[in-house]
Amino acid sequence: MDSLCGRCQESVHDGVMCNSCAQSFHFACGGITEQGYRKLGDRKFHWRCSTCKPSNKATGKTTASPGSLTPQRSLTLENVMQELDKINLKLSPLQSLAADVDLIKKDIAQFKVVEESLTNKIKLLEQKVQIVENFKDELSSLKSRVGALEEDMHTNEQWLRTNNVEIKGVPQKATENLFDIVGKIGNLVMYPVARQNINFVTRIPSRGRASNAKSILVSFINKYSKEDFVAAARQKSFTPADIGLQGSQKIYVNDHLTTRNKQLLTKAKALARENNIQYVWVKHAKIFTRKNSTSPVIPIMKESDLEKIGANLNNSGFDLN
Structure with missing residues (x-):
């Protein structure tokens, strides 16, 4: 029991x-x-x-009996070896931990190298950005100067055409006499043109026309003769048949505009058609428009003038002043 x-x-x-x-x-x-x-x-x-x-x-x-659990144990070689084995068992993970620490140290060292490289690249980029910032104002100034030079070049190009007249709609022949054609037009519009008043006459390509006939370019000795000839031609509507040639299309006599001004004139006429503007014309190689006979005359020097006219029309007005 x-x-x-x-x-x-x-x-x-x-x-x-x-x-x-x-x-x-x-x-x-x-x-x-x-x-x-x-x-x-x-x-x-x-x-x-x-x-x-x-x-x-x-x-x-x-007094502790032999074999009893007391705070003081007898030290023997066996006890010491057992305790050492326990300590070695506890310390064994430290070897793996030390290897992991070494690996982490290597990774950190590599990260430092990469970080240093990136830092240097960032500094280089910052320096380049600073250079661009330093040139920003200068680039803006250069842009303005280039724009001004382009305007001057266009003005000079148009000025060189001051004495020129462009005649469109005249059929082209292999054996034609351009001086004779210009003389016939002059006689028809009641402004006779003597050959000595013409510097040169030639055919030039004409853009935007279905006919293969090139325009006739007439360069007068002075701009006054040129202006009088254009003014007289605009008073009369005529065709090639009126000067002894075949064709019923209308002949146009205009100032010899630059390509840029021709494009501007085309856009001005399109704006006029869309907004019931009655007058668009060219005088002294400059473009003008007028909504009706009592409206102010508006010069068109560049596309921004057309945008301004369009904005005023949307606001039910036409006066740009």
């Missing part, structure tokens, strides 16, 4: 018995290991519990 533990009062199936008080204890409650108890041999018959052990009044410590 099992007895009760003298400490925890639980049933004791296998434990130790105090030789003094005859109480049974679990090994743990008796303060001794089972292995230590077995090693006592015959001395286990003299084992006493902690209550029955004689106390050391001088030191206040109880």
